[in-house]
Amino acid sequence: MTDLIARRRALLGPNVPTFYADPVHLVRGEGVWLWDAGGRRYLDCYNNVPHVGHCNPRVTDALCAQARTLNTHSRYLHEGLLDYVERLVATFEAPLSTALLTCSGSEANDVALRMAEAMTGRRGIVATDATYHGNTALVSHLSRSNVPEVGFGLGGFVRHVEAPDSYRIEDPDGRRFAAGVQAAIDDLESSGVGFAALIVCPLFLNEGFPTQAPGWLQPAATVARNAGGLLICDEVQSGFGRCGSHFWAHRRQGVVPDVVTLGKPMGNGHPVAGVVTTPQIMARFRQAFRYFSTFGGNPVSCAAATAVLDELEARGLQRHAERIGRLAHERLSALARRHEAIGDVRHSGMVFGAEFVLDRSTREPAGDYAERVVEAMRASGVLLSRLGRHRNTLKIRPPMVFDESHLDLLVDTLDAVLTRLPIAG
Ligand code: PMP
Numbered sequence: 215m216t217d218l219i220a221r222r223r224a225l226l227g228p229n230v231p232t233f234y235a236d237p238v239h240l241v242r243g244e245g246v247w248l249w250d251a252g253g254r255r256y257l258d259c260y261n262n263v264p265h266v267g268h269c270n271p272r273v274t275d276a277l278c279a280q281a282r283t284l285n286t287h288s289r290y291l292h293e294g295l296l297d298y299v300e301r302l303v304a305t306f307e308a309p310l311s312t313a314l315l316t317c318s319g320s321e322a323n324d325v326a327l328r329m330a331e332a333m334t335g336r337r338g339i340v341a342t343d344a345t346y347h348g349n350t351a352l353v354s355h356l357s358r359s360n361v362p363e364v365g366f367g368l369g370g371f372v373r374h375v376e377a378p379d380s381y382r383i384e385d386p387d388g389r390r391f392a393a394g395v396q397a398a399i400d401d402l403e404s405s406g407v408g409f410a411a412l413i414v415c416p417l418f419l420n421e422g423f424p425t426q427a428p429g430w431l432q433p434a435a436t437v438a439r440n441a442g443g444l445l446i447c448d449e450v451q452s453g454f455g456r457c458g459s460h461f462w463a464h465r466r467q468g469v470v471p472d473v474v475t476l477g478k479p480m481g482n483g484h485p486v487a488g489v490v491t492t493p494q495i496m497a498r499f500r501q502a503f504r505y506f507s508t509f510g511g512n513p514v515s516c517a518a519a520t521a522v523l524d525e526l527e528a529r530g531l532q533r534h535a536e537r538i539g540r541l542a543h544e545r546l547s548a549l550a551r552r553h554e555a556i557g558d559v560r561h562s563g564m565v566f567g568a569e570f571v572l573d574r575s576t577r578e579p580a581g582d583y584a585e586r587v588v589e590a591m592r593a594s595g596v597l598l599s600r601l602g603r604h605r606n607t608l609k610i611r612p613p614m615v616f617d618e619s620h621l622d623l624l625v626d627t628l629d630a631v632l633t634r635l636p637i638a639g
């Protein structure tokens with residue numbers, strides 16, 4: 215272990231993140247389980263990329279079969295790309311009927327921002343102040359936590375609005391958020407940059423997945439449209455059925471975006487991501503930028519992504535996410551009745567968690583306590599993390615094949631950890 219850490223530092227440079235004070239050395243995965251080099255098994259409650267389960271046989275078989283047959287780029291004709299895009303866009307509402315495939319969510323968001331620029335002739339972007347959308351030179355400026363120390367000075371194009379927080383900020387219908395978006399747009403316009411797009415994750419997952427009434431995003435979408443800008447929904451985390459109620463989370467918000475970006479779960483771990491938009495926007499983008507990606511949309515990626523759709527459908531995993539998410543909420547709420555440290559419980563389908571506070575009356579966030587809980591869970595064989603503006607909310611978004619028996623194990627382990635770790639201790 216120490217040897218691996220030293221090799222990482224020597225070979226990859228400093229400041230390469232690892233999870234946990236005592237990092238986990240993984241060697242194998244299956245379904246919701248991961249094994250370390252010592253043979254210890256962990257329940258994976260963290261990883262949303264292996265969407266249909268670690269090393270899913272349908273996906274790995276499809277991937278290997280295509281890799282043994284042909285892999286090239288998209289300047290040759292191949293049905294794999296077209297068959298996949300046909301299946302993908304059929305899951306969207308009109309007029310979202312065209313797509314472009316990339317290799318990462320960051321690239322997809324970079325393309326989306328350039329689509330907004332191509333359509334509006336302006337560059338100003340509005341994002342929340344507690345988000346993450348990726349790591350390209352342009353996209354990295356959207357994340358306050360991630361703004362590079364050096365760079366191209368692109369930050370002048372970005373305005374941040376206060377992220378929603380259903381536990382602390384009163385905004386039942388999204389009007390307060392919309393007013394923030396309007397103020398950011400006004401600032402972009404008066405500074406001469408001009409407004410091109412609002413980009414949000416429809417469930418605000420990185421922000422702490424606040425509880426929101428269906429349609430909560432509508433006022434902000436209207437403000438963006440009235441100002442002549444695009445609505446970009448980043449569904450890199452929220453898509454492919456994870457929110458349970460819908461295949462795409464923007465539908466729960468009652469909005470039809472101009473552009474939707476996808477990634478993470480799309481290839482179950484194989485690097486495939488994409489952008490879905492209207493024929494009009496796609497045509498404008500393809501004329502404005504001579505876009506091509508060597509690996510984007512290659513036949514192996516398309517085979518993996520197609521197998522993910524097959525598996526989701528065959529196993530009814532969207533409905534499953536809805537049921538397990540509700541059950542998880544009930545079980546965590548029962549824990550909250552016994553453990554003072556839990557201030558709030560939230561879920562959005564197969565994303566759920568508990569927010570820790572030092573004191574329920576002041577709602578003061580308990581970020582350090584959340585970290586101790588995450589470490590203790592790892593020591594007890596359960597992998598999860600924390601997120602949100604105050605880093606005090608448990609981040610639980612397991613592979614979608616996570617079932618009731620896994621939920622029992624998660625909740626029982628958390629109960630034991632919270633009993634062992636009193637908040638004042
Ligand atoms: N958008 C969101 C909402 C994300 O959470 C992430 C990654 N955490 C990205 C985009 C970037 O995706 P990638 O790491 O594949 O570039």
